[in-house]
Structure formats: structure tokens, C-alpha cells
Amino acid sequence: MLTQQTQAQAFTTREITMSTASDNALLRKPAVLSLIGISASTFYQRIKDGLFTSPIKIGVRLSGWRASEVRQLNGALIAGQADDEIRELVKRLEQDRKVQAQH
Numbered sequence: 001m002l003t004q005q006t007q008a009q010a011f012t013t014r015e016i017t018m019s020t021a022s023d024n025a026l027l028r029k030p031a032v033l034s035l036i037g038i039s040a041s042t043f044y045q046r047i048k049d050g051l052f053t054s055p056i057k058i059g060v061r062l063s064g065w066r067a068s069e070v071r072q073l074n075g076a077l078i079a080g081q082a083d084d085e086i087r088e089l090v091k092r093l094e095q096d097r098k099v100q101a102q103h
Contacts, residue, residue, distance in 0.1 A: 023071075026056060026064030036074055050087045053094055069093045 027035070033043055046052040052073060055063035072093065076086050 023066070023068035025067040026058060027067055027070060028064055029055075032065050032070055035070060036077070049083075050090055051083060053090055053097075056097075066097075 029040070029043070033040060036043070038046070043052065047054055053065060053069045055065060058064050072089065073086065076089055081089075
């Protein structure tokens with residue numbers, strides 16, 4: 001049986017969709033995994049392989065991913081883009097982060 005806290009977390013994760021998250025919203029790992037439909041170990045392997053953007057540190061033990069990046073990467077996967085194309089997309093997205101941080 002789920003605890004009240006677990007039920008609340010599950011509800012929150014289900015309620016986050018690509019259409020409801022603003023571009024600059026930072027999504028936590030459970031929400032990202034729910035949206036892209038892969039396991040945590042596969043997710044971290046994709047980051048290591050350059051197939052997903054690295055997390056944005058928002059605290060000492062807290063990270064998130066921009067909803068716009070998740071949306072674009074999910075679209076690339078759905079479109080069947082090759083790994084090399086996705087790696088280029090990841091590089092561009094992470095470069096865009098740096099440019100935005102300078103403004």
C-alpha cells in the first residue's frame with residue numbers, strides 16, 4: 001500500500017506532461033523518467049553517452065532538467081534520429097544553456 005507521501009509524489013509525476021510544463025520549468029528525475037519512459041540506469045547511461053543533457057544543479061543534492069530540453073530530446077527519439085544527430089542536439093542544447101547564463 002502506498003503512503004500518503006508516495007501517493008502525492010505519484011500524482012505529481014503523472015500530472016506533469018510535456019504540454020503543461022513551461023519551457024524553463026525544471027523537472028526532477030522522476031518526472032523526466034515518467035515522460036521519456038526509461039529506467040534510471042538507462043537514463044544515466046544516456047547522459048554518459050552524450051544522448052541526454054546533463055542535469056542542472058539547483059542545490060547541493062538537487063538537480064533538474066529543463067522541460068524544453070526534455071521536449072526536444074523526446075521529439076528526436078520519436079522522430080527516429082540517429083545517435084550522432086541526438087549527440088549534436090545535446091551539444092547545442094548545453095551550449096544554449098551557457099549562452100543564456102551569460103545574459
